[in-house]
Amino acid sequence: MGPTLETCGELLRPLRALMGLKQVALQRGYFGDQEVPYAAAGLLAELVFRGECRASDLAHHRIVDASVVSRQVGQLEQAGLISRRPDPADRRVSLLRATPEGERAVAELERRKAEWIANALEGWEDAKVRELGRLLGDAMDDIRRHTIDEGICHADPATREGTR
Incomplete structure (x- = not known):
């Protein structure tokens, strides 16, 4: 069945924040x-x-x-x-x-990127960081497959089932 739209909407907030932090890090050099x-x-x-x-x-x-x-x-x-x-x-x-x-x-x-993350997550255990990496990697693989490999990036949501 998969996650609900509400649950996925909740995921968007930290993802947006993460992208924003990347921009701040870039601006600060x-x-x-x-x-x-x-x-x-x-x-x-x-x-x-x-x-x-x-x-x-x-x-x-x-x-x-x-x-x-x-x-x-x-x-x-x-x-x-x-x-x-x-x-x-x-x-x-x-x-x-x-x-x-x-x-x-x-x-x-x-x-330098790893050092930046290590400093930011200094209170985290290695196992927790590994788990986060695994989960993000799994999510990105599925999102990439859905978006690129299946070629439905711009498909109408009502017709997506017919494209698989």
């Missing part, structure tokens, strides 16, 4: 880095964690327009944080990958 433009940092991290892939795959996975990825790829390539090579399966397309400098930059950014 907790994640700022001269080496990696913040707008492109997520794309660089995606390449580090996913490995080599096409720009179109990144756009799909990050749920952004290809022009956004193209602009960020240009920034990252100019900074020496990613490289490209022709796709052997289709030489008209490039495969993107993080350079060792890009991997190092992402590792440093991830370390």
Whole structure:
């Protein structure tokens, strides 16, 4: 049956607050880095964690327009944080990958983010943080699957059952 709309509505409040805190942290410079433009940092991290892939795959996975990825790829390539090579399966397309400098930059950014969270949650036990991570990961997997993989992001709620 799944959760009620009321229960899901209650979940939206802390999720909105979490996104707001991310913006505050950005404004205060907790994640700022001269080496990696913040707008492109997520794309660089995606390449580090996913490995080599096409720009179109990144756009799909990050749920952004290809022009956004193209602009960020240009920034990252100019900074020496990613490289490209022709796709052997289709030489008209490039495969993107993080350079060792890009991997190092992402590792440093991830370390700073983890430090920020560790300081904020200093009263929490490791087991509680692991459980939160597991629950958020499970929720994001299901939301991503529902939104992207099933392709019903903009479907009319009344017709969703027929799209499965």
